[in-house]
Amino acid sequence: MAFGTQDEPDEVMNEINMTPLVDVMLVLLIIFIITVPVMKHAVNIDLPRASSEPEQTKPQNILFTVAADGSYFWNEQKIDDGELRTRLATEAAKEPQPELHIRGDKAVRYERVAQAMSAAREAGVRKIGFITEPEPK
Secondary structure, three states: OOOOOOOOOOOOOOOOHHHHHHHHHHHHHHHHHHHHHHOOOOOOOOOOOOOOOOOOOOOEEEEEEOOOOOOOEEEEEEHHHHHHHHHHHHHHOOOEEEEEEEEOOOOHHHHHHHHHHHHHHHHHHOEEEEEOOOOOO
């Protein structure tokens, strides 16, 4: 019961069947033909722009001056020792806290500058800086 004759050797198939490949490509082409117009015909709207970063508000810096005679100036306005403590306490309660920039005359006693720094520390001022002038060349 031989199905074939002994004279015919088994043939090796040396060509690729292209029909399944063509079928898959046609299905993909139909999918793209249907979906591309749907994606292109979207409603055009002008969306608002917003920033997700919180707004940084920087406080006004306080210019505190100690004159040569030992008197105190708060933003160019003369104040006495008692008023200094109340103003420092008011500024220390603010959030964010302003920076205290101290300008001390070179002829003033260090004690007056140290008293002002101590009052600022007691009031709770965290940022204290000194302002100097560069030496002339």
